[in-house]
Amino acid sequence: MNTRPLVLVVMDGVGVGPGDRYDAVATADTPTFDRLRGAGVYQEIFASGTHVGLSSDSDMGNSEVGHNTMGAGRIIAQGAKRVDDAVLGGEIWEGAWRDVVTRATTGDGTLHLIGLLSDGNVHSSWEHLLLLLDHVKADGVQRVRLHTLFDGRDVEDRTADQYAERLEDALATRTEGTGLDWAIASGGGRMVTTMDRYEANWSVVEAGWRAHVQGTARPFTSVGEAIRVLREETPGISDQLLEAFTIVDQEGAPVGRVHDGDAVVIFNFRGDRAIELTRAFVEGSGFTGFDRGTVPDVFFAGMTLYDGDTNMPPVRLVQPPTITDTVSELIARAGLRQLAASETQKFGHMTYFWNGNRSDPFNAQTETYIDIPSDQIEFDKAPQMKAAETADYIVRALQEGGYDFLRSNLAGGDMVGHTGNFDSTVLAVEAVDAAVGAIAAAVEAAGGCLVVTADHGNAEDMVERDKQGQPRASEGGQPLWKTAHSTNPVPLYIVDYSDQEWAAVDGVDAAGLSNLAATLLTLLDLPVPENYRPSLVAVARNSG
Numbered sequence: 001m002n003t004r005p006l007v008l009v010v011m012d013g014v015g016v017g018p019g020d021r022y023d024a025v026a027t028a029d030t031p032t033f034d035r036l037r038g039a040g041v042y043q044e045i046f047a048s049g050t051h052v053g054l055s056s057d058s059d060m061g062n063s064e065v066g067h068n069t070m071g072a073g074r075i076i077a078q079g080a081k082r083v084d085d086a087v088l089g090g091e092i093w094e095g096a097w098r099d100v101v102t103r104a105t106t107g108d109g110t111l112h113l114i115g116l117l118s119d120g121n122v123h124s125s126w127e128h129l130l131l132l133l134d135h136v137k138a139d140g141v142q143r144v145r146l147h148t149l150f151d152g153r154d155v156e157d158r159t160a161d162q163y164a165e166r167l168e169d170a171l172a173t174r175t176e177g178t179g180l181d182w183a184i185a186s187g188g189g190r191m192v193t194t195m196d197r198y199e200a201n202w203s204v205v206e207a208g209w210r211a212h213v214q215g216t217a218r219p220f221t222s223v224g225e226a227i228r229v230l231r232e233e234t235p236g237i238s239d240q241l242l243e244a245f246t247i248v249d250q251e252g253a254p255v256g257r258v259h260d261g262d263a264v265v266i267f268n269f270r271g272d273r274a275i276e277l278t279r280a281f282v283e284g285s286g287f288t289g290f291d292r293g294t295v296p297d298v299f300f301a302g303m304t305l306y307d308g309d310t311n312m313p314p315v316r317l318v319q320p321p322t323i324t325d326t327v328s329e330l331i332a333r334a335g336l337r338q339l340a341a342s343e344t345q346k347f348g349h350m351t352y353f354w355n356g357n358r359s360d361p362f363n364a365q366t367e368t369y370i371d372i373p374s375d376q377i378e379f380d381k382a383p384q385m386k387a388a389e390t391a392d393y394i395v396r397a398l399q400e401g402g403y404d405f406l407r408s409n410l411a412g413g414d415m416v417g418h419t420g421n422f423d424s425t426v427l428a429v430e431a432v433d434a435a436v437g438a439i440a441a442a443v444e445a446a447g448g449c450l451v452v453t454a455d456h457g458n459a460e461d462m463v464e465r466d467k468q469g470q471p472r473a474s475e476g477g478q479p480l481w482k483t484a485h486s487t488n489p490v491p492l493y494i495v496d497y498s499d500q501e502w503a504a505v506d507g508v509d510a511a512g513l514s515n516l517a518a519t520l521l522t523l524l525d526l527p528v529p530e531n532y533r534p535s536l537v538a539v540a541r542n543s544g
C-alpha cells in the first residue's frame, strides 16, 4: 500500500500574467494559490514556442503541445513543426498528395479542402493553406471547393470576414483568366461546426456534415453574405459560434457538396478536433456518431495522423512524430498504479496527448481513466465547469488509496478564457482554485506530494494588445477581449506533505514543461532516462 501518492493537477490555460485588470487570474480570489505559494516550491516555467517544440518563440502554447511535452519529458518537434518542415521543405508533395491529385483530376472529380481559416498555428496554418492552393494549381486540379471553419479562438475574434476575404483573394489571384473552377462551398464557426472533440457533442460534426458534404445547411449565396446576416441576427456573436452554412447558386443548389469520386483533404494538423469528421468519412457501417445518410465514396486524406491507436486517417499527407518512453509508460513499467481524471473537454489531453498521442493505457491492470461528462453549453454560462466534480474524484481516490500517481486537468481557465468573457473567466479561475484547494487537503491527509502547473496561458491575459503591449479597445471604447492562448509562462507549485526530503535544483536552463516528467519521476523515486530534460528537484534521502 502506497503511503506517498503523487498528485499532478494541470490547470488548463492558467498562466502567469501581467497582474493588471485584464488578468483574470490575478483578479480572481485565489486563497489556495496564495497558500501553496508559501508552502513549497514556486517557479514560473516556459510553456510556449520552441520550449514546447513549436517553430518559433512567437507561437503561443496550446494543449496538444503542452501535454505532449509534459508527458514526454523532452522537447519534441511537434505536429505543427513537422508539417511546417514538410510543407516548406517540399516533402509533403511526394507522398499521398500524388494520390489526392490523381483522384481529383480523374473523371469529373472535385478536390474538397476542409479546415480552420486561421493564423493561430494551433490546429491549422494559413501558410499551409496557401501553399496547398499553389500546388493544387501547379498540379492542374480543375475543380476545388473550400469548406471554411471560422476561428475567433486562436486569432482575434470577429475577424472571420477578413479571413473570408483573404481566402477569396487567394482563390481569385490563382484562378483569374485560367478557367479553373475554384470556390468556397460551405463554412461555419468552429465550436458549432465540425470541430467537436473527444465526442463531447457529435451534433457539431453533424452540422458540419450537412454543410460541407450534403449541402443542406442554411443556404447563403456567398460567404460574405453568410457572415453579414449571421452577425446581424446576433450582434456581437463570436466567430466561433457562427452557424453552419452552405453556399448555393441562383437556383438554390449547393455549389460544392461532396460526390462519389471526389477527393477530400482536411488541412488541420491537430488531431483532437479533426478526428470526428475524419471518422465520419472513413468508418464503415459501425459508425454511430450521427446518421450520415449516404456516405460518398471519396479518397480521403488528413494533413497528418489524428489518432495513432486507430491509425486514423489511414491516408495522411505528413507522418507524425513518434513519441515513446513517455513518463506514464515508464511509471507503468515500474508497476506503479496510475489514475487520470478529466472532464470530457480535456479528457484526451490527460490521456492521448499526455501519452505521446496514444489513447489506450500502457497497462490496463494498473491504469484507470475517468472521463467526467462536460456540459454541452457555452462555457461562460457555467464557468465552474466540472472543477468540483473532478476534484471529488481525486479526493475520493486519495481517501480510498490504491494509486501512486494521480493526474487531472481542470478545464475552466482555458475553456472560459476562450469565450472572451472576463467576469466568467474570473469565476472559472476561482472554481479552479477551490478544486485545487480540495485536492491539496486530501493530498495532505494522505501524506502525499502535490504538483500543480498549467499547459499554457490564456485566462491571465484577456485583452488584445498592440505591439507595445497596450490594451486595445473596440470602436465603442470597450476593451477588445482576447479569446486566444498566450505565450506567457505558467506557474509550477510543488508542495510535499510526505516525509521525503528533497530540494529544488537551482539554475536549470530554461526550465519549462519539458522538465516536469523528470521532476515527477524523481518525486516518485524512479530513475530518470538520460534523454529526458532534467528534474527541477533532487531527492536528498528517501524515507518513505
Ligand SMILES: O=C(O)[C@@H](CO)OP(=O)(O)O
Residues within 6 Å of the ligand: 012, 013, 061, 062, 063, 064, 122, 123, 153, 154, 273, 414
Ligand atoms: O480549444 C482548442 O482546440 C484549443 C484552441 O484552439 O485550445 P486547447 O489547446 O487548450 O485545447
Ligand SMILES: [Mn+2]
Residues within 6 Å of the ligand: 012, 013, 062, 063, 064, 066, 414, 455, 456
Ligand atoms: Mn490547454
Ligand SMILES: [Mn+2]
Residues within 6 Å of the ligand: 013, 063, 414, 415, 418, 458, 485
Ligand atoms: Mn485552449
